[in-house]
Amino acid sequence: MTGTTHSFSRPFGISLRTVMPWLVATIVLLLLPFVFSANSTITVMNQMAITIIFALAYNMLLGQGGMLSFGHAVFMGIGGVFAVHVMSYVEVSGAPLPLPLLPIFGGLAGLILACIIGSFSTRQAGTVFAMISLGVGELIAACSLIFVAFFGGETGVSADRTYGLPVFGVEFLRQSEVYYLIAGWLLLSVLLMYLYTRTPMGRMANAVRDNPERAEFLGYSARWVRFYSFIFSGFFAGIAGGLFALNYEIMTTENMSLVQSGKILLITFLGGMGFFVGPIIGAIVFTLLTTVLSRYTELGALYIGTIFVLTVMYCPRGLAGLLMMHEPAYRLGKLRLLITPYLKLVIPVTVAVLGSAAVFEMLFHVRHAPPGDHKMGLYGITFDSHSPVAWGVVIIVTLAAIAVTRALVPQINDAWHDANTVEGGAK
Amino acid sequence: MDLILVNLIDGLVTGLLLFMLSAGLTLIFSMMGVLNFAHASFYMLGAYFGYQISQYMGFWMALLFAPIIVGIFGAGVERYGLRRVHQHGHVAELIFTFGLALLIEEAVQFFWGKSQVPFMVPEALDFALFSISGNAIPAYKVFMIFIAIGIFAGLLYVLTKTRIGMIIQAALSFPRTVEALGHNVPLIFMCVFGVGTALAAVAGVIAGPVLGTFPGMAFVLGSIVFVTIVIGGLGSLWGALFASLLIGWMTTFAASYNVGLADILTAIGISKPADMANSPWRDFWQITLSQIGPILPYLLMVLTLIFRPHGLFRKGGL
Numbered sequence: 115m116t117g118t119t120h121s122f123s124r125p126f127g128i129s130l131r132t133v134m135p136w137l138v139a140t141i142v143l144l145l146l147p148f149v150f151s152a153n154s155t156i157t158v159m160n161q162m163a164i165t166i167i168f169a170l171a172y173n174m175l176l177g178q179g180g181m182l183s184f185g186h187a188v189f190m191g192i193g194g195v196f197a198v199h200v201m202s203y204v205e206v207s208g209a210p211l212p213l214p215l216l217p218i219f220g221g222l223a224g225l226i227l228a229c230i231i232g233s234f235s236t237r238q239a240g241t242v243f244a245m246i247s248l249g250v251g252e253l254i255a256a257c258s259l260i261f262v263a264f265f266g267g268e269t270g271v272s273a274d275r276t277y278g279l280p281v282f283g284v285e286f287l288r289q290s291e292v293y294y295l296i297a298g299w300l301l302l303s304v305l306l307m308y309l310y311t312r313t314p315m316g317r318m319a320n321a322v323r324d325n326p327e328r329a330e331f332l333g334y335s336a337r338w339v340r341f342y343s344f345i346f347s348g349f350f351a352g353i354a355g356g357l358f359a360l361n362y363e364i365m366t367t368e369n370m371s372l373v374q375s376g377k378i379l380l381i382t383f384l385g386g387m388g389f390f391v392g393p394i395i396g397a398i399v400f401t402l403l404t405t406v407l408s409r410y411t412e413l414g415a416l417y418i419g420t421i422f423v424l425t426v427m428y429c430p431r432g433l434a435g436l437l438m439m440h441e442p443a444y445r446l447g448k449l450r451l452l453i454t455p456y457l458k459l460v461i462p463v464t465v466a467v468l469g470s471a472a473v474f475e476m477l478f479h480v481r482h483a484p485p486g487d488h489k490m491g492l493y494g495i496t497f498d499s500h501s502p503v504a505w506g507v508v509i510i511v512t513l514a515a516i517a518v519t520r521a522l523v524p525q526i527n528d529a530w531h532d533a534n535t536v537e538g539g540a541k
Numbered sequence: 542m543d544l545i546l547v548n549l550i551d552g553l554v555t556g557l558l559l560f561m562l563s564a565g566l567t568l569i570f571s572m573m574g575v576l577n578f579a580h581a582s583f584y585m586l587g588a589y590f591g592y593q594i595s596q597y598m599g600f601w602m603a604l605l606f607a608p609i610i611v612g613i614f615g616a617g618v619e620r621y622g623l624r625r626v627h628q629h630g631h632v633a634e635l636i637f638t639f640g641l642a643l644l645i646e647e648a649v650q651f652f653w654g655k656s657q658v659p660f661m662v663p664e665a666l667d668f669a670l671f672s673i674s675g676n677a678i679p680a681y682k683v684f685m686i687f688i689a690i691g692i693f694a695g696l697l698y699v700l701t702k703t704r705i706g707m708i709i710q711a712a713l714s715f716p717r718t719v720e721a722l723g724h725n726v727p728l729i730f731m732c733v734f735g736v737g738t739a740l741a742a743v744a745g746v747i748a749g750p751v752l753g754t755f756p757g758m759a760f761v762l763g764s765i766v767f768v769t770i771v772i773g774g775l776g777s778l779w780g781a782l783f784a785s786l787l788i789g790w791m792t793t794f795a796a797s798y799n800v801g802l803a804d805i806l807t808a809i810g811i812s813k814p815a816d817m818a819n820s821p822w823r824d825f826w827q828i829t830l831s832q833i834g835p836i837l838p839y840l841l842m843v844l845t846l847i848f849r850p851h852g853l854f855r856k857g858g859l
Binding site: 256422474 | 632
């Protein structure tokens with residue numbers, strides 16, 4: 115919303131300022147594999163890129179169109195399954211289809227499915243749309259277990275991406291080659307989706323989201339505007355599915371379950387659905403968070419759930435919203451006033467978060483470790499999880515950190531006020 | 542004939558169980574205009590609290606106290622969570638309850654572990670009451686039916702015949718007017734939310750021993766409860782009852798009759814493909830009614846929303 119409206123007044127055209135972010139993104143994407151060359155990190159980056167495309171496609175509905183969908187994973191899933199079938203068909207028949215074009219088939223499958231479902235589900239927005247998306251999502255997820263010929267049942271469908279003709283000598287055997295393919299599609303899709311928001315169609319989607327009645331009075335059919343948003347969203351979700359199939363070479367029922375649909379909602383909201391960059395931030399943060407958490411703790415899902423609920427309650431504009439809150443201060447050239455207070459916050463907040471996590475970890479250990487096993491390791495320290503000393507230390511440190519954080523809040527408020535006041539303005 | 546009778550009883554139990562959840566959910570919807578995704582999570586909390594209390598004080602005390610605890614917790618969620626999110630609009634509210642559902646599931650796993658806990662039917666009710674041609678009907682099922690009917694009757698009485706019920710109904714339709722008359726409407730909303738979640742918890746305590754008490758139980762029932770109130774018409778208590786029973790019977794009967802699509806296809810004159818293993822249509826010949834039984838409610842909901850978006854029992858749009 116806010117992220118794009120103010121630039122709308124500028125005349126269209128290609129200037130260095132508008133091209134700059136894309137150039138930077140291209141260079142960063144090109145250089146990333148040289149910085150992080152381990153296979154495991156490249157896997158994470160691939161996953162991140164696919165999630166970004168999917169989250170942006172989802173936000174086309176949620177953020178830009180105002181349609182809350184509980185079954186969007188279906189489009190990604192169908193796109194992926196169809197791409198897998200195309201992949202194995204090419205392998206058998208030897209049709210001259212270069213691998214980099216494969217995601218298009220995923221996208222087309224998503225588009226066609228969205229045309230069918232959208233024809234009845236976009237007649238209304240709001241709760242009706244949300245419920246239809248939930249119902250259709252459950253129906254297709256259930257069908258994926260029944261129609262084994264297409265979905266592969268419980269084992270899913272799989273294929274080999276190293277089929278047929280190499281493209282310019284590249285056979286896509288190595289992870290880094292797949293990375294560049296995915297990165298290329300990422301750039302292309304993000305660019306297309308961004309340009310879509312600048313078209314009259316994208317603008318009308320916003321108008322219908324905010325006030326469908328008024329949009330109708332201007333002569334636009336709210337229903338058709340929703341329908342077009344829906345099918346484009348389905349197309350890009352299908353592209354994400356095609357890339358997923360290409361990357362993992364397997365699609366299962368899980369990929370289209372309600373759990374996946376919920377996850378993408380979570381990611382989009384966490385990043386901030388009101389901004390174009392929101393879902394991108396959300397996808398990056400979420401993928402990193404799950405990767406890191408799954409390595410160190412069993413309670414990852416609990417922490418992510420907590421973060422999600424706290425985001426909805428205290429910061430409904432998401433991470434992007436948090437960043438954009440600093441825009442007025444940046445324009446006034448007073449952002450530096452906030453640096454010191456923020457730095458002061460870093461230590462107490464980190465201690466408070468880690469301390470609270472420690473309480474959860476210890477509680478979990480006490481409840482679920484095998485009887486007699488009192489030894490637990492946390493943050494590199496090994497201690498007795500049943501000893502009152504350990505509990506005392508953790509609780510006191512955590513409470514102290516929370517107290518310090520609270521004590522710092524007035525300072526932050528003052529600094530915030532200063533940074534957002536025009537020079538010489540009323541204090 | 543006997544099988545039909547047994548199925549009727551089983552379907553009635555499932556339907557009434559669904560009704561206990563959907564009654565609270567539909568009340569909460571007509572009050573706040575938001576679908577509470579976490580409703581089935583309160584049902585799960587009821588089952589787990591019931592299990593924990595029954596370990597120390599027995600089943601009957603669990604049936605009494607677990608709903609009270611969950612009700613207070615639900616009221617707290619409304620007071621400190623939903624009311625806060627309310628200012629950001631309906632989508633934020635829906636997303637909040639969705640996040641809450643995720644969080645409660647994780648919290649339950651955190652405290653009670655991922656596997657099923659041994660929540661048992663109380664010994665006083667653990668016997669076969671009567672049998673229909675060899676199919677024993679446990680006393681517990683009959684107990685469930687009576688509890689559910691009792692709750693429905695009680696709810697109907699309170700809502701339509703008492704002063705409190707009048708005020709609640711008025712507050713649902715004209716909150717501002719009721720507020721102007723001197724009633725504390727936010728408090729009424731909080732109490733309705735609490736009672737709704739407590740009802741879900743009652744369902745949890747009595748269903749836990751039969752359907753199993755495990756972290757996925759909210760997920761299994763959650764979306765079906767939605768389907769129920771959407772089919773019945775959001776905000777309609779009678780609609781919720783009708784849709785619950787309909788879904789209860791529909792799924793029970795579908796599960797026990799093994800009609801295949803193959804029979805129908807043959808009946809309308811389509812012949813079976815000779816090469817079954819490689820035919821792309823082979824799955825159509827293997828679909829049975831029991832296989833598609835669990836998804837029938839969703840099909841019904843989508844059809845309802847397409848052709849009668851306000852549900853079967855409600856006039857006007859959503």
